[in-house]
Amino acid sequence: MILVFGKTGQLARELAAHENAACLGRGQADLSDPAACVAAIRAHAPAGVINAAAYTAVDTAESEEALADTVNAATPGAMAVACAEMGIPFVTVSTDYVFDGSGTAPWQPGDAPAPVNAYGRSKLKGEEAVRAAGGSYAVLRTSWVVSAHGSNFVKTMLRLGKERDRLTIVADQIGAPTPARDIAAACLAMARQLAEDPGKSGTYHLQGAPQTSWADFAREIFARAGVTCDVADIPTSAYPTPAVRPLNSRLDCAALDTVFGIPQPDWRVGLNDILKDLGELA
Numbered sequence: 001m002i003l004v005f006g007k008t009g010q011l012a013r014e015l016a017a018h019e020n021a022a023c024l025g026r027g028q029a030d031l032s033d034p035a036a037c038v039a040a041i042r043a044h045a046p047a048g049v050i051n052a053a054a055y056t057a058v059d060t061a062e063s064e065e066a067l068a069d070t071v072n073a074a075t076p077g078a079m080a081v082a083c084a085e086m087g088i089p090f091v092t093v094s095t096d097y098v099f100d101g102s103g104t105a106p107w108q109p110g111d112a113p114a115p116v117n118a119y120g121r122s123k124l125k126g127e128e129a130v131r132a133a134g135g136s137y138a139v140l141r142t143s144w145v146v147s148a149h150g151s152n153f154v155k156t157m158l159r160l161g162k163e164r165d166r167l168t169i170v171a172d173q174i175g176a177p178t179p180a181r182d183i184a185a186a187c188l189a190m191a192r193q194l195a196e197d198p199g200k201s202g203t204y205h206l207q208g209a210p211q212t213s214w215a216d217f218a219r220e221i222f223a224r225a226g227v228t229c230d231v232a233d234i235p236t237s238a239y240p241t242p243a244v245r246p247l248n249s250r251l252d253c254a255a256l257d258t259v260f261g262i263p264q265p266d267w268r269v270g271l272n273d274i275l276k277d278l279g280e281l282a
Helices: 010-015 034-044 065-086 118-132 153-163 180-196 214-225 254-260 267-277
Strands: 002-005 021-024 048-051 090-095 137-142 166-170 202-205 230-234
Touching (some): 002 010, 002 034, 010 021, 034 065, 048 180, 065 090, 065 118, 065 137, 090 180, 137 180, 153 214, 153 267, 166 214, 180 254
Parallel strands (some): 002 021, 090 137, 137 202
């Protein structure tokens, strides 16, 4: 059995569909309480742990950095230490926001992090704590997570696209959406393989392909859902937010395929699946 922290989030909902995963919600393990999460790991005695929960309110984190640090750094670090002591693998999900978004080249797992917002800083601290724990682990960085569950860009665009004739969408942030279903499958595969070969421990990237902008992603959503709504490109500077967003969210995913045999998913296939699940595929 793989113990999953998270129950209602996009990734946790996808992991819950797998019979080998047992998901813990906030009522069973509050991520703002590291000791409670460690106690849950010891009580369940799982074959591995996946941390699918996080503080993800990017803008709110600017004013709640201490809480973001606890949930995204202190707690995953404590989980990783517990897993190391028990000799079981620990997989945690991180983000492209650990990078500053400069340049145009895809970020390599070994590139120097330089987060530009509180959320990114908290996730980087979490990565460092997990690595320092000394156990069998994987840090899986991803970007632009989408699914049929919760709040995400696909569901927001479907709602707004039906309400309006025209939307202005940021076009100078380049990366790619990543279906939560693909992230879930990757996490489970990594946990299984790490149990057999701890030497695969490390930091990896998983992102959908091909690269796109938020504006072009919106156009693809509307085209596949049969929604008539024009999209006008705007720069990030025209849509100010409390937290700075990186412009370059491209991730190099080659190592994940080389080490774990997990290829980069085509997000357009995942988008079709999401739209089918939502009953929105044209």
